[in-house]
Amino acid sequence: MNAKTFGSGRAVFRGIGQIMLQPNGWTGALFLAGIAYGSYLAGIAALLAVLTGTLTAKLLNYDQAETEQGLYGFSAALVGVALTFYFKPVPVIWLAIIAGAAIATVIQHALIQKKLPGFTFPFILVSWSMLYLFHHVYVVPDSLAMTTVFPDSDELTTPARGFGEVIFQGSEIAGIIFFLAVFISRPVAALYGAVAALLSAFISIRFGEPAQxxxxxLFSFNAVLCAITFAEERPAGGFFVLFAVILSVLIEIMMLKMNYAVLTFPFVAASWITLTLQKLLPTKWEK
Structure with a gap:
């Protein structure tokens, strides 16, 4: 294996790791293992999509350093997993995974060029479009995952499942794998994420959301992403994590009441608002 091939492989796994903002190849490899544990089809879809995203970036001559950091892989990978989660894996869905991954990559590049914090917004735009297309224009049957009922669980498994649902995995085993994957890359982010999962569950209970x-x-994965995004050692980091987590839960509850497909939009919206707040607060918060 030459250096170029090794670099491309590292970019692929980093792309999967960037789903939770970790540019770490080992983290990405564990994410892929966790996805495949929950569904081998989802694992194949994630790999196909991240390969498509990375190849698209290379073919369009996007910045090599950005590509190697996996910045053009994570939204693509999420598109792949989402489509196999929502729909039966008929041939048109596999074509949509490739097309959607490429489109998400182009959108991601446009946001990076404008120096805008896109997070998973390209994945959201593509997935909303695909959900509309395959539900209303060219109808594709729902996947078995959409009708599967998991056994009830308790508060001890909620943090694990909060991590798992970031990548559409309802298994607590997959969630534990994801938690460990983040922990080996950035321990403080993993710990903040676990606390955020519990806090978001508590808030959801107070709003009377369904216990199961x-x-x-389902009310924790956006909070987990917010916590990972703003986690840091300084005390100010805890404030911004708390603000973003609470905001993400409130946005998710509002979207569900309006019958919108939530995806990771509460995380993105809460993060945008929190970043704006960081810029508006006095500079003493930076110390």
Whole structure:
């Protein structure tokens, strides 16, 4: 294996790791293992999509350093997993995974060029479009995952499932793998994420949301992403994590009441607002 091939492989795994903002190849490899544990089809889709995203970036001559950091892989990978989660894996879905991954990569590049914090917004745009297309224009049957009912669980499994649901995995085993994957890359982010999963569950309970959905981590995964994004050693980091987590839960509850497909939009919206708040606060918060 030459250096170029090794670099491309590292970019692929970093792309998967960047789903939770970790430019770490080992983290990405564990994420892929966790996805495949929950569904081998989702694992194949994630790999196909991240390869497509990375190849698209290379073919369009996007910045090599950005590509190697996996910045053009994570939204693509999420598109792949999302489409196999929502729909039966018929041939048109596999074509949509390739097309959607390429489109997400182009959108990601446009945001990077404008120096805008896109996070997973390209994945959201592509997935919303695909959900509309395959539900209303060219109808594709729902996947079995959409009708699977998982056994009820307790508060002890909620943090694990909060991590798992970031990548559409309802298994606590997959969630534990994801937590460990983040921990080996950035321990403080993993720990903040676990606390955020519990806090978001508590907030959801106070708003009377369904207990099973809460225990499944459906109200926690956006909070986990917010916590990972703003986690840092300084005390100010804790404030911004708390603000973003609470905001993400409130946005998610509002979207669900309006029957919108949530995906990771609460995380993105809460992060945008939190970043704006960081810029508006006095400079003493930076110390």
């Amino acid at each position: 959905d809460i225990h499944m981590g």
